[in-house]
Amino acid sequence: MKNVVLTILMLCGLSAHAITKINGAGASFPYPIYSKWFSEYSKLNKDVQFDYQAIGSGGGIRQLIKQTVDFGASDAPMKDKDIKKAAWPVKHIPTVLGAVAIAYNLKGITRSIKLDGETLSAIFLGQITKWNDEKIQTLNKGLKLPAKDILVVRRADGSGTTAIFSDYLSTVSKNWEDKVGRGKSLRWPTGIGAKGNSGVTGAVKQNDGAIGYIELAYAIKNKLSVVSLKNKAGEYKLPTVQGVSLAAQNVDASKGLTTSIVDASGKGVYPIAAFTYILLPVHQGENLKFVKEFLNWALTKGQNYAPALHYAPLPNKFAKEVLKQIK
């Protein structure tokens, strides 16, 4: 009997020794693709195991500063103030691109509604309150818009999605930048706040006349009508994985990896897009090597898993540049 116990103990000891555990924490937005990556990667490398806690970008950054994780993850780049607090220099590694779709609910309208940035910001500022407002009507010639009230639905919880959306509105509208600004939590001038992407989705679905912003994946999965948005080239684009990838094609990776890519120039670009980052503390720790190996895989083969989960893969050229910087 004793022998059996001893053998089991030894086996446990051996296997615990062989497997390296990597801990990460941060953004919930890329959680589906990250968990897919981790499980696929562990199949290839049986001796590395990843554990990722989707506690939110802010939490991820705090954990990183406290050195309780091997890597962090965030939708927005870290602020300089926070970078200074970290014990080591922190590298931002873009992994995939996310997009924000503008979903709406208007009974009787079958064609997709067109909007530009200025009009969108006026709606979310509460300056345009009816669907048949002249500004919306002129963008949608030939479409008979109803005289319904617009109900603005937005996120109530602090969120990277809000950060991307408000970054876009601040970029295209001076009015928005002055009155509201950028951030994960905002002082909203109008509308109702719902909790999480699912909350916004639900509120838009239930209210005729509602408009709200959600992650692209939620809009596709729930089959909501989405706005086709005017990009810098003057085209009206529906949010698609390709359109989002294109937003990053002109980014010069050698000039830093944390550039904002909302309202990017170029044909076919969907204008509300952003990178999501893995935050890599550059130190001498042993686990760093494993994280780097994983990132090498994620930015090459791993990218193929992205479109099925409605994330946009990084453009090839850009991904190569990022890989260079990881080394």
Place this chain on the structure above:
Amino acid sequence: MKENLPIDKAQKNFDSSGSSPLLSYKSQDKLALYLLKGIGLFIIFILALMIYLLFDMSSLALKEYGLTSFIKTDWWNPVEDEFGALSFIYGTLVTSAIAIVVAAPLSIAMALFLTVVLRGALAKFLGLLVELIAAIPSIVFGLWGLFYLAPWVKNSLTPFLKTTLGFLPLFQGPSFGIGLLTAGIILAIMITPTITSLTREVFKAISPLQKEAALGLGATKFEMIKIAILKPSLSGILGACVLGLGRALGETMAVAMVIGNSPVISKSLFAPGATMASIIANEYAEAEGELHLSALCLIAIVLFLVTFIVNFVARMVIWRNNRRVKK
């Protein structure tokens, strides 16, 4: 018949029966007393530690705004680091008030039904069902509220209230189904089991003689309930309501999902609002600035204070009522 012997004799009997105890009975008593004292003090210690931690974490905001101006300010803008708690205090008090106004009569009626009308196994079974409501996780309440209760409030309850009580400012303005009223109703459902089961215990404690005496004097069943059940248990009912109110004040997740999360003070109950617990739940995870985090902790202190004051006032009412009854 051992139980009927005086304690020292029983002990002697026990002692003479064989092995002597490890500790003398006296020191056993002492040990138990110390243990209980220790546990009691430990709870107080934890409470003190929590209050200390909250004050420590909110010291930044406390220095910046001061408690009184923080409570008086009705403005919350994380982008500009401007924080005030008034709208959240308002939302908390209003939703809790709705909850208690709806839940108290319902719960008392339910408790009466279970003790006076129904008897035996069926009453036990129904009572169990009511108590089961308390076991439902609040996130489930929240989702149910968002997808079922909110549309019902919007499509059925609001038109009804507008036609019957529409002259009151409380029931004017547009309704989206999400707002103070819906949050209040969700809270009412959540605190019903607490009040019902406590009130039931109070009713059970009334001696049947009293009821029979009332009936014997020629009272109808309704009069019997009034004289022999409700009147003597008034302070008990109030106590049950206070406990229910305590739960309503602090409830977070369900409220955050259906209240609309707008830090505004509106006369209408249909309007969206926000509570102290909901803002903490919404913004804590992704709070960016130190001041933002600190302000959220200060909200927690204010919630502490408000709960304390409400409880204190309610206890005063019970106490005065008790005195009046005794006279």
